[in-house]
Amino acid sequence: MRLVKPRLVVGLIIVTGFFIVGFVIPFFAPVDPTVWNTYFRNLPPTLQHIMGTNNLGQDIFWLLSWSIRNSLLLGLSVAALATIIGVLIGLMAGFLGGFSDRGLTLIMDVIIAVPSLPVLILISALLGGNSSLVIIAGVLVVFNWPWPGRQARAMSLSLREREFINVAQASGESNAKIIVLEILPFILGWALANFINTVLVAISAETGLAVIGLSSLKEATLGTMIYWAMQHQALLLQKWLWILSPIFAIMLLFIGLFLVSTGWSDYFATRRGRQ
Secondary structure (H helix, E strand, O other): OOOOOHHHHHHHHHHHHHHHHHHOHHHHOOOOOOOOOOOOOOOOOOOOOOOOEOOOOOEHHHHHHHHHHHHHHHHHHHHHHHHHHHHHHHHHHHHHOHHHHHHHHHHHHHHHHOOHHHHHHHHHHHOOOOOOHHHHHHHHHHHHOHHHHHHHHHHHHHHOOOHHHHHHHHOOOOHHHHHHHHHHHHHHHHHHHHHHHHHHHHHHHHHHHHHOOOOOOOOOOHHHHHHHHHHOOOOOOOOHHHHHHHHHHHHHHHHHHHHHHHHHHHHHHHHHHHO
């Protein structure tokens, strides 16, 4: 039986394509595509402007590539920080137990109980819709690290009773060394799947804020691209590529990340079952 799942391969192909469009192609942009009135407005697709220009005088293709880059940077940054913080705190809480476990678990439960979207909307509204991507990312990290933290804690509680942990403790290894070298490798496969899911959550949250005008509208993201297209009547003017390209990009990116997440989870479970 093949270990590599077809959905994982398809997902990796899609995500790799987005990384090329978002992190490689922008280096070849002739000008900053976020600047207005760089080109003549509402030009049709040509060899020079393969997706045409919008009525803000921006090249739609280059704007889309920059938007993909910034959305991916936001999602990857939030996912990396939230996963690392959550996994390390969860492992520590589960392994140490006692007061440390109760205190950290209470903090995680309190944060999980507070809905993040109203808080994001409130902060953005207080800042007059001028919140930066850094602020949005920071809030998303705060509200997303407890989820991997809770699951890492549960895994740590189970693993700390294993024989190899008792052997490590008897040999004099420190708690930090046991957590990092003995327990952490057992949950890396799950942590990667959680990382991918958090990328989805972060991008969707920023997109939702941007569409209602509460994200960092000065930064090019997939959400702000949709916002400006709606504000300037892209549908009425039938500028389909301007408004539909970021929507299609979000849908395809989410499909790719979902396939990678589920494919990796299946692959990891199959591989672990063979060991």
